[in-house]
Amino acid sequence: MAIGTGSSSQLPVGRLEIRPEEHAALVDGRPLSLTMRELQLLITLASHPQRIMTREELFAEVWGSEPRREDRSVDVYVSRLRAKLGQALPDLQLIHTHNGIGYRFSPDG
Amino acid sequence: MAIGTGSSSQLPVGRLEIRPEEHAALVDGRPLSLTMRELQLLITLASHPQRIMTREELFAEVWGSEPRREDRSVDVYVSRLRAKLGQALPDLQLIHTHNGIGYRFSPDG
């Protein structure tokens, strides 16, 4: 079952809760205001907790195609996502960088 | 039980009250003069408070079919609805836009 299609369930991650079918991500019950891309990226990352995902994988799931060789879109959106998550959850570092590889979502900071 | 069919109950939303079976929407007891489409759209939105509804969902419930790819009917009616609601309830923003997704009805502005 893929995220964003069918009856994927909610993804509760501590104070963060992601509801793909409702197009919403909540922190302590209050909705984050994310754009489509930001939300899709968060959903994708959060659906594979603790797994290091390459930019190619992320791009494929969120953009639905292959990135140009030196495309930085994923980085830009990770940055924006971190900013918004950091605003709502100042003490948690949910998205980790793995140099030379990609990004990893860790539910417990 | 679907909205618009059968004996759906009234929907009181603060000073706004919606009575589907009477084809009426009241503000402070005074009826708004809404057209069929406007009323159906309001009923549909108000029946799913706080839930972001896509244009497809709204169109399906109100028009009973699938919208053409670039159909803007929903937007036009949301605009008209906002105008009439705003007239009667100047300080409340009941219908919220979610860019790239759809609209959300929030009973408390």
Added chain:
DNA sequence: CAACTTGTGAAAAACCGGTTAACGCAGGCA
């Protein structure tokens, strides 16, 4: 340190939504 990778602000481009106007159609009425 040099080379490479990632973070991020900002401009440019693309896209989306708010709104108004025009049009066709149907009903009411003289």
Added chain:
DNA sequence: TGCCTGCGTTAACCGGTTTTTCACAAGTTG
């Protein structure tokens, strides 16, 4: 019938938001 009115639909314009791209700063690795 001919006119008027109101509703629904569609198209177009405009402004705002989002996405993409670029450039440089900052960080990492060997």
